[in-house]
Amino acid sequence: QVLEGLDFLLAEMGKRGMRAIMCLTNEWAWSGGLAQYLVWAKYAKKIPYHPPSPGGSWEKFMHFTSHAFTDTKAIRMYHNHVRFIVNRVNSVSGLPYKEDPAIMAWELANEPRGMKYPDALFDWVKNTAGLIKDLDPKHMVTIGLEGDTIDPAYNGIDFEKLNSVEAIDYATIHIWVENWNWYDPWRPAASYPTAKKKALDYFQDHARRAKKIGKPLVFEEFGMSRDADTNADRYLPTTTTEWRDRYFEDMLSWVCLLGKDPNSAVVGANLWAYGGDAFEGVNKMWTPGGLWHPGDIFTGDPPHEAQGWYSIYSRDNATLAVIEKFADCIAPDDAPKPPHLVTRQRQPRLGQRASGSVESFIAETMDEP
Template sequence: MKPALQVAPGVYDENLWEGLDFLLAEMGKRNMKAVMVLSNFWSWSGGFSQYLKWAEHGEIPYPQMKEHDWWEYGNYTKDFLTNDKCLLWYRNHVKRVLTRRNSITGEFYKDDPTIMAWQLANEPRGYDDLEAFSKWIQQTSDLIKSMDGNHLVSLGSEGNTPFAKEGLRADIDNAYKNIDYITLHIWVQNWNWYTPGQGKSAYDAMVKKVDRYWNDHVAIAKKMNKPLVLEEYGMARDDFSYEVEASVEERNRYYWYIYNKFVSNVESEGAVQGVNFWSYAGEGRPLQPGEYWSLGDDFIGDPPHELQGWYGVYDSDVSTLEVVKENMTKVK
């Protein structure tokens, strides 16, 4: 993703800072809240792998390239957790963000009521270095709380995921006192649970897996007495089409299913306190649906390392937006 906010360790693009200032100021006018994600396990916004490259840890094995895959990328990126240079740069970045004074409102970010929470990173994972992962979670959450007593803190992980070797343990990863709520992501296509067009039996089998995954994490949240937020879930357009005009009947059906679970949970005062679909693209459109993002393309919600048009909900997807509106009205 270009341009980048941090172009080298401790070196920032002031124009991008001012853009973020503007975004927060406009969100504040609309009584909207922001979750500020402080880094990324995945490559599309730089994140852990970019820190490693700056530390001369070798070239990033981008999984979009034919000679690399996702597991190779993950095994490279996990080394962030044990690289002293990377950890120092990351901590410095956390401090820089929290102490940023908004050029429009004059407020420090750590005092800004528009910000709901700080998130340690997008979808971090420990792989086979669970001790280093746990240490990073505890130290980072402690650092943030030592500087900012106004905002919530979350980890940003998917939960346990179906793959044990990714090194995620929701009951342990979220147990630290300065992690205020538990995050959950459900990716039925990425996890090979379902793809639009596979039919009713496959859909029904997927629903059972989602129910089980949801219930497992609700049980963890109840045991820990912490709220749970389903931050990300989504589904492609019908027949796994990337085209903007493709129908969204299966997506709408899946959204209804998730929202029904959420509304029922709220009505029963359950652990799940929020649900966010991925992702709203608004007026943006992919220049080349089904291809990777290129410099100059619209940012539409689908991250640059994924094929554009996969999960985006456009302003023209009226039926999907009605599903969201109708259900969220029930829990106001």
């Protein structure tokens, strides 16, 4: 059922001229991710989960997860997962995934970090990217990196070396001004100027370095919460978005500027995260500021984070206007235009509730590698 849902999504995206980046696993635990492979491979009996798990530690979790790049059996299981997905035939459209134009690229993992094993991460990237190119030479491959993060040495990331792998077609960066303590949503006027400067410095530095190694750069993730300085709950869909809209305008202006420059590596950006009509289910099908639970609808935020934190809804007219302004800024003149971001008042149904993940489904059904 998980894969049938993915089939349906890809078929519907194809009808709308949209493109999917197929992320194959995750540094973080909310989708199962790399840490789960270590348990399946019997490297460990249990995962030392990160917050919000009681007593959870981000540091312990990241160091644990980095062994997914060193454990031979975990790597083999992950590669079996890659083969299973890349070789799939869509049950709705009948198209093999490797022939589907709705798929733009394969992404090895969301935000992988090598920690104490940067060389193992490099080998994992090189071998996995090569495997995908052997299976599917028609689609692009990217790693899914955040870039340097705020401490590349500690996190075991060498942005230029990793993205220099021949089978990697383009580089990515993520910028999280609040998560990285650059922006204080309760003190936006005081903290935003510094956050903006740091974000632009990070963006421009990675653009320069991507150009140096000859790889295009996608600004793959960035977002900002709703206004927290208005005495309103910033997780509520009715709360204003003045600072987020300003941030999107500032960052997308630079994406547009560099994207039009033939000497720049920048080719586009993805925003986090579209929540569609999820505002209709507030306090019925999800709890603002609460965690996601099986049976809840999705708001765009990961299950382990506060729901509604970074959600962009179909009635966020001001935010959507900013996005629309830059939507086709750097597209070639003869390129198909993306679907317009039409704001909507109501959708008849919120969609199916969902639970589980592709990885957990496959683990339950696949033979021992």
